[in-house]
Amino acid sequence: MTVSHAKGFSLIELMVALLLGVVITLAATQMFAGNSRAFNLQQAQSQVQEEGTLLMRFLADDIRMAGLFGDDIAAQPGVVFAPITVGGKTLLGSGEGGSAGDSLTFTFVGDQDCLGNGASSTLIAQRYFLNNGGLYCDSSLAAAAIELLPNVEAFEVLYGIREGDETPPVISRYVTANQVGDRPVMAVKLAVLLSKEAGLPASVGETVTYRLLDQSVTRAVDSRLRRAFQRTVALRNFPWEA
Template identity: 25%
Template sequence: MNKQVGFTLIELMIALALGLVISAAALMLFLTASRSQALQQGQASLQDDANFGLNTIIQDIRLGNLNTVQSSINDLSTYGGIVFRSSANAVTVTGTERANLPITLIGGTVAQNLLSRSHGQTVGSAPQWSGISNINTFSSDQLTIQYLPQYIKDDKGTLATTDDVWYGGFDCEGNNLEFTLAQGRQVIVQRYFLRADSNKSDNEPNQPLALACDAGYYPLDGSPTSITGFGDAGQIILKRADHFRVLYGIQNGANYRYVDAATYLALPAPRPRILLIQLGILGRSNQSVGNDSTFSDSQVFQVLDQAVKIKTPAANSPKYARQVVTQTVALRNTFGERGQ
């Protein structure tokens, strides 16, 4: 009789079962690690982009009202750091038209929807302010500022004066602020707003909105008629943002409060001076975090004074991380003459 050596049927079944358990555990670890990596990458990209974009805006806002004659600003302050009015919506005071931009500036580059705007005001169409947002009940805001850079005269290292220029750094689009002596010093105008981004993924759950900045300039001297380079789609400074909110800190005697542009312009004249700006951005990650149940489509976000919900995304769309980033910016160039 020949002896045969091998596994019994029971031993074989036990070995297969153990193999399946070990394989399942390894697969579970892999899937968990993949989800964790996607979540961490999404959160990291969200925080990096939001902080970078917000810091860029803050640095520019602090320039508002720089090198102007009057420190106190409101909607009628000529060359005022926050731009609420132009010739398109100027107010006549004792027979004189008043606005933040020079009255001689006319046409499309000073349209109302290129100025500081907020929810509750009549929207326009892109590339002007359209109020576009991924929020159900509110339109996004727009902030427009102006400032005169601290120019230095650059002689280009030569004794000749024909090549001398005024140099004032860079605007928010990255343009070099370099002007000939014949052009003279230029006042810089910048606006911050949400717009659709053409560079998008196919599976994004809502409109691919980005926070952009559009910059232009006009001469300080003379009677300019338009703002050069202003009124286009601008450059993106925050790749994904679902909502943008701006509030203005105003002082009326001993009282302080925060209001949006629509509320401020509805106040009785003379409107109070502005000392602070509050920014609120609902940022969204560039990368999907999968279908993590932690991120609910019905989540409520508090963006400054607004409690908002994201518009219902397309069915079975991937989840994205979102975070509210806020900042209060003191307009240091407006703090003078407060006792007058």
């Protein structure tokens, strides 16, 4: 008669197996979390880069229209610093807003404003400004201002002015809105600070300072990814031959 002896796991072997399972699970969880953070960061970087590039391109194309006028419409200053009324609607002029961000107002003759409202060869006034963490545009053709892009933490503007009588004209220096006076504006410098949630590790008490033209913008080190964009736009309708 044959007797078979069944062998099982001892308590120590079961505990070792359980410990190994826990270690493997923790390692897999940490690897997944790390990959997830890397993916979120990469996605935020891609989105911020794309939004910043498209925004600066859009603004540059639009601002180049400043000062474009037809023969049958009285010429207006390209960049406007005082309140202006066009088509029965009054817009504030370009100005400095401190921590609230600058604003930029200009006029041109065209068929469409920054919000897609259309009219056939009419005088249009437009104003870009920062409000509640987003960049807005308002125009003489619009019923109300509309947010163009959220997560814009800063919007700074400088103006390239002509102070001499050189021919052809040259930009003497870049100044803020309250320094322009009656001097003609030949170019505009723009800077924006965009942000995006990226799940970055926060650091209590630490800050990062971003240089935007003549301003320094300080933000706490938190979970958001931030990047500054800058562009200089020459006003092509300035009388460069004068």
